[in-house]
Amino acid sequence: MGESHSGDERAAAELREALVLAGSAGVIGSPASHDRLLELIVETAAEVIGASAALLFVVDRQRGELIYEVSVGPQGETIERRRVPLDRGLAGLVAASGQPMIVSDASEADLASDVARALGHAPRSILVVPLSYGNQITGVLELLDRVDGTAFGQVHLALLGRFASQAAIAIEQSRAHRDMRALIHQLLVVDHSQASRAGAATVLERAHVFVDRMGADVDAREALELAGLVREIAWRGEAEFVAVRAILTGFAEYLRSRPGDDGDASPGGIL
Amino acid sequence: MAVSPDWAWGSGTGRDVRVAVIDSGVDPAHPAINGRVSAYCAVTMNGATPVFDLSPHSDVYGHGTACAGIVLSLAPEAEIVSVRVLGQDLKGTGAAFAAGVRWSIDQGIEVANLSLGTTKREFYALFHELADAAWFADITLVTAANNLPTPSFPSMFPSVISVASHGGQDPMCFYVNPRPPVDFGARGVDVRVPWKGGGWATMTGNSFAAPHITGLVARIRGKHPDLTPLQVKALLQGLAANARMSEERERD
Numbered sequence: 425m426g427e428s429h430s431g432d433e434r435a436a437a438e439l440r441e442a443l444v445l446a447g448s449a450g451v452i453g454s455p456a457s458h459d460r461l462l463e464l465i466v467e468t469a470a471e472v473i474g475a476s477a478a479l480l481f482v483v484d485r486q487r488g489e490l491i492y493e494v495s496v497g498p499q500g501e502t503i504e505r506r507r508v509p510l511d512r513g514l515a516g517l518v519a520a521s522g523q524p525m526i527v528s529d530a531s532e533a534d535l536a537s538d539v540a541r542a543l544g545h546a547p548r549s550i551l552v553v554p555l556s557y558g559n560q561i562t563g564v565l566e567l568l569d570r571v572d573g574t575a576f577g578q579v580h581l582a583l584l585g586r587f588a589s590q591a592a593i594a595i596e597q598s599r600a601h602r603d604m605r606a607l608i609h610q611l612l613v614v615d616h617s618q619a620s621r622a623g624a625a626t627v628l629e630r631a632h633v634f635v636d637r638m639g640a641d642v643d644a645r646e647a648l649e650l651a652g653l654v655r656e657i658a659w660r661g662e663a664e665f666v667a668v669r670a671i672l673t674g675f676a677e678y679l680r681s682r683p684g685d686d687g688d689a690s691p692g693g694i695l
Numbered sequence: 696m697a698v699s700p701d702w703a704w705g706s707g708t709g710r711d712v713r714v715a716v717i718d719s720g721v722d723p724a725h726p727a728i729n730g731r732v733s734a735y736c737a738v739t740m741n742g743a744t745p746v747f748d749l750s751p752h753s754d755v756y757g758h759g760t761a762c763a764g765i766v767l768s769l770a771p772e773a774e775i776v777s778v779r780v781l782g783q784d785l786k787g788t789g790a791a792f793a794a795g796v797r798w799s800i801d802q803g804i805e806v807a808n809l810s811l812g813t814t815k816r817e818f819y820a821l822f823h824e825l826a827d828a829a830w831f832a833d834i835t836l837v838t839a840a841n842n843l844p845t846p847s848f849p850s851m852f853p854s855v856i857s858v859a860s861h862g863g864q865d866p867m868c869f870y871v872n873p874r875p876p877v878d879f880g881a882r883g884v885d886v887r888v889p890w891k892g893g894g895w896a897t898m899t900g901n902s903f904a905a906p907h908i909t910g911l912v913a914r915i916r917g918k919h920p921d922l923t924p925l926q927v928k929a930l931l932q933g934l935a936a937n938a939r940m941s942e943e944r945e946r947d
Contacts, residue, residue: 525900533894
């Protein structure tokens with residue numbers, strides 16, 4: 425092809441590796457954007473529980489704050505992103521204690537968060553659950569006042585708890601995906617300044633081709649989906665991690681040990 | 696001699712029993728607490744080293760006051776020891792929590808209420824050791840169960856009493872839970888609790904069920920100071936509402 429394509433090849437190889445790593449954290453091409461995912465999560469939570477408003481906070485460990493990310497309200501108001509301290513308030517309490525709880529009557533104590541107030545709400549009842557990922561609290565989901573006027577109950581706590589753990593996984597994967605895209609973008613920018621314009625364009629083109637190919641390649645997508653499933657299970661805890669590894673190892677060993685089996689994926693398998 | 700609720704806790708008030716509320720602090724000025732905090736310990740982390748401040752402190756979130764209020768509603772003469780482990784940043788929470796439990800054990804505080812837990816894997820061994828240490832020092836740890844998918848420490852260990860909430864309104868009513876690791880169900884729905892700043896709130900959660908058992912344990916220890924955690928747990932199991940109901944059925 426010409427001189428010094430080795431630099432391009434190397435950069436492309438590194439990018440490919442980075443994208444594969446990103447892919448193993450989830451399925452490439454899922455949620456359109458991180459912000460939209462957060463909105464989806466909060467909307468779904470509010471709908472499932474029948475709440476009139478819902479807020480999502482994400483923990484910022486470094487600064488000891490909760491970042492209010494998104495909310496849905498009865499009038500569909502939007503509030504700008506803001507930070508609230510971790511060391512006070514109901515959301516901070518649930519993030520710190522890890523205990524989900526319901527306030528059935530908030531009228532006799534000052535329990536409404538600043539954000540809830542900004543929503544134009546002096547909530548009567550509040551349901552708060554922690555979001556945890558990888559054994560750490562990564563956020564808090566807060567729901568306010570059921571639309572039909574009834575109180576939040578334990579059944580809602582249980583329901584939201586299950587939903588919250590799925591949501592936390594989705595948020596983290598999406599965030600990793602978004603961070604990885606930003607990282608790759610940075611890599612490309614760096615490469616652009618070091619290599620020639622033509623070289624950088626080739627790398628960029630290859631990256632695009634690679635991402636498109638991943639999207640169209642069913643096998644690769646399925647492999648990534650499997651990797652994502654394994655990771656999700658493994659993140660649940662040590663016992664789950666040991667179990668999934670044992671299951672896969674056992675199955676693979678069984679397949680290897682079958683007489684006359686040279687690994688061809690023929691139909692009419694064991695299951 | 697038949698073991699009965701009357702024998703176990705009867706008209707006990709928890710007098711002379713210290714109860715550590717390991718939480719966000721306790722507000723002694725609240726009418727529900729009425730000054731019944733006999734000692735304070737605020738735990739903060741200086742890197743990996745815990746720092747214990749024994750001067751009076753406030754309740755950062757309101758949660759500790761709520762739990763202490765529930766304990767005192769069942770055992771009005773218990774002595775609350777406020778061990779504040781929440782309120783610093785999240786990075787130190789697990790370590791401060793462990794240090795607070797260790798401090799309470801070292802002080803020989805007979806009963807402790809832990810309406811919180813940590814899910815961080817790296818604390819598994821430490822809390823296991825602490826739960827065992829409490830067990831062997833005849834200290835009864837009562838914890839709130841965490842009914843989210845991630846296991847929480849120390850509530851999942853058998854050496855502590857772990858409590859979830861049932862839907863009933865009788866504060867003295869509790870059930871044995873048939874499936875581990877939760878031991879008992881106590882009142883935890885729509886509980887009117889004192890909150891910091893002199894207010895009140897009506898709350899639901901396992902956080903508020905645990906202190907009901909803690910209060911009962913304080914009454915038991917007040918009447919029978921020498922009971923071990925094993926004996927306390929066995930007593931509670933035998934006297935739970937569903938245990939007694941099945942006993943009565945057998946008799947008839």
